[in-house]
Amino acid sequence: MRFKLIINIDKSKLGDIIPLNYQYECSAVIYKILSKSDEKFSQWLHDNGYNADKKLFKLFTFAKLKIPQYRIINEYIKIISDYIEWQISFVPEISTREFIQGIFREQEFELGNRNAQIKCRIQNIEMLPPPEFSETMTFQTLSPICLTLKRDNGSDEYISPTHPMAMTLIKQNLLDKYKALQGKDFPDHDFAFNFKVINEPRSSLITIKADTPQESKIRGFSCQFQLTAPIELMKIAYDGGVGSKNSLGFGMVRELEKKLNKYLINETKNIFNL
Numbered sequence: 676m677r678f679k680l681i682i683n684i685d686k687s688k689l690g691d692i693i694p695l696n697y698q699y700e701c702s703a704v705i706y707k708i709l710s711k712s713d714e715k716f717s718q719w720l721h722d723n724g725y726n727a728d729k730k731l732f733k734l735f736t737f738a739k740l741k742i743p744q745y746r747i748i749n750e751y752i753k754i755i756s757d758y759i760e761w762q763i764s765f766v767p768e769i770s771t772r773e774f775i776q777g778i779f780r781e782q783e784f785e786l787g788n789r790n791a792q793i794k795c796r797i798q799n800i801e802m803l804p805p806p807e808f809s810e811t812m813t814f815q816t817l818s819p820i821c822l823t824l825k826r827d828n829g830s831d832e833y834i835s836p837t838h839p840m841a842m843t844l845i846k847q848n849l850l851d852k853y854k855a856l857q858g859k860d861f862p863d864h865d866f867a868f869n870f871k872v873i874n875e876p877r878s879s880l881i882t883i884k885a886d887t888p889q890e891s892k893i894r895g896f897s898c899q900f901q902l903t904a905p906i907e908l909m910k911i912a913y914d915g916g917v918g919s920k921n922s923l924g925f926g927m928v929r930e931l932e933k934k935l936n937k938y939l940i941n942e943t944k945n946i947f948n949l
Contacts, residue, residue, distance in 0.1 A: 678776070705737070781796065809909075813873070814930055822838070824844070
């Protein structure tokens with residue numbers, strides 16, 4: 676369940692600059708707005724979320740901010756336009772259209788950190804129609820995909836979507852999200868699954884909680900890709916995000932044109948026929 680927010684910026688209050696790394700601050704805004712309607716749910720979602728084999732999932736994600744006019748100044752973004760667009764997405768089972776539109780409509784909030792903030796007011800929120808889901812679809816990332824492998828010392832290794840383990844991680848992540856949501860394993864153990872990157876992934880290193888003792892850096896990758904999966908898992912990928920750390924603004928995707936999708940499917944069939 677996906678929504679587009681049009682957000683007005685009152686530059687007379689706090690200014691027009693936000694950090695270049697704003698993902699954590701965006702995530703905090705979502706929790707804060709949710710808490711105004713249901714504080715217990717917001718706190719539970721933040722602290723726990725949905726559980727599958729001790730893995731926790733928040734089951735929402737969001738895109739990078741769409742800023743019509745801006746300028747990069749060192750580690751900050753100077754917003755020249757008077758408004759920004761922001762897409763957020765929730766797995767439908769954890770929310771309803773009326774609930775999300777009701778609590779987000781006309782909300783006012785600050786976005787940024789102690790060094791750079793803007794005053795925001797949601798002017799409009801609309802639900803975006805879902806794509807026509809099929810078992811093979813082509814996507815473009817709206818926020819970078821994060822894929823992690825555990826090193827022997829317990830630390831995370833962030834890998835590219837072209838890594839040999841990428842498809843395995845994406846598949847298991849979707850199965851885990853299904854289990855967290857439904858409370859049971861996916862019923863089909865033998866299904867077609869494929870993940871194919873179709874352009875050169877672009878890497879970005881994003882700082883979370885910058886200039887605090889909890890500061891960390893997460894690497895994500897932006898790309899176009901083709902995914903083959905059962906429709907139930909395809910919907911989770913679209914609504915809840917691909918890969919990990921979705922609630923910090925990683926893994927949101929949009930469908931590419933059907934013509935491109937059909938072309939790639941035919942190319943794949945031709946390869947298999949060789």
